[in-house]
Amino acid sequence: MQQQGWAAPRARGPVTGRVTVPGSKSISNRALVLAAIADGPSHLTGLLTARDTSLMRAALVSLGVGITENGGTVTVTPGSLKGPASVDCGLAGTVMRFVPPVAALADGVVEFDGDPYARERPMNVILDALRTLGVRIDDHGTGRMPYAVSGAGSVRGGTVTLDASGSSQFVSALLLAGARYDEGVDIRHDGKPVPSQPHLDMSVTMLRERGVQVDDSEPNRWVVAPGPIRATDTAIEPDLSNAAPFLAAAVLTGGEVTVTGWPATTTQPGDQLRDIFTRFGAEVTRTGDGLTVRGTGRVQGVDLDLGEVGELSPVIAAVAAFADGPSYLRGIAHLRNHETDRLAALEREFNALGGDVTQTADGLEIRPKPLRGGRFGTYNDHRMAHAAAVVGLLVDGLAIENIGTTAKTLPEFPELWSGLAG
């Protein structure tokens, strides 16, 4: 019987080629937010065009920000922020967490809603933090979507203690808008470690590039001084996390894949793929401005703490499923708060193909077994679709449910993948 879904290309031999991936989701959405509340117009090039960035643009425009596009350059012109407005967050963590602190600066009511599963993603930490900083929010007592931010045109700001162990985005959200609050913000984290440190570094670096004073010298504390955010023209780097499946194809098939435009220095978590694929047994080299990964024919099991780079986990799990021994992926309990509960979803989908994957309290244990074809569920999660495509390289008859979900951050994924692997 034919499986419903996108027939994943099966590798006919070593996968070889060059891939150019579009702009980073995380840098794009930060650049948009910072430009929207800056002291003048900013020009952004290489901005990602995908569902998450379209939602961010629409959100900012609905608040009164001007956004125009001309020949690949996006110009963002701050306006006086106003409600009433309604914001569709889709399933984008960066929209649902980063926009409320901006909406708090608007004059009027701003309503937020999103995809059905967006209502399952935790919001209470950021909503409570904003209340502490003087913002009126109505979430019907749920701590989740839908909620309304009643902006008063300014925010007092000040000191807030929160538990950001569930998502680094709670801290980034306050960092990005905090300079525009009357007293700035002094954010203190109290709880288990905050995940995704590179994303926190990305927020701090981008603020400093725009003249904002941020003191992050004390662990678990970030102090943002009040002041203007300097309008800054920005060239967005390629999305290194979205490079993961393409490079994984080389690792697993003994091929050679180059991702072009790999930055020499970056705050993106995807840069850690250089070390991660080396540990699996691949050879990783810089070539001109690209990064080349060569599969050696050997894929070793790994024991990795992925707490800093959680968003890479689905593709790493897919590589681990074909290693020559078990793998242990740790430090990623917070993946239960992502586009879906990724630990449960990966366990379920691999085991449905005959795999042997077990969730632990904070990760996954993956014992490689021969996999059979079937339908791989994606749960509206772009990275589940990337993981499925990697599996499909080595398994006959794999059908990926809703490949269109890759539009969240990489609408070109099906074409790019077929072009490389098909």
Ligand SMILES: O=C(O)C1=C[C@@H](OP(=O)(O)O)[C@@H](O)[C@H](O)C1
């Ligand atoms: O700030 C950001 O741009 C992101 C932070 C991380 O969130 P978590 O800390 O919730 O994992 C990451 O997983 C997400 O894809 C993007």
Ligand SMILES: C=C(OP(=O)(O)O)C(=O)O
């Ligand atoms: C967790 C992710 O996204 P979001 O920005 O929606 O949290 C992700 O892209 O892996």
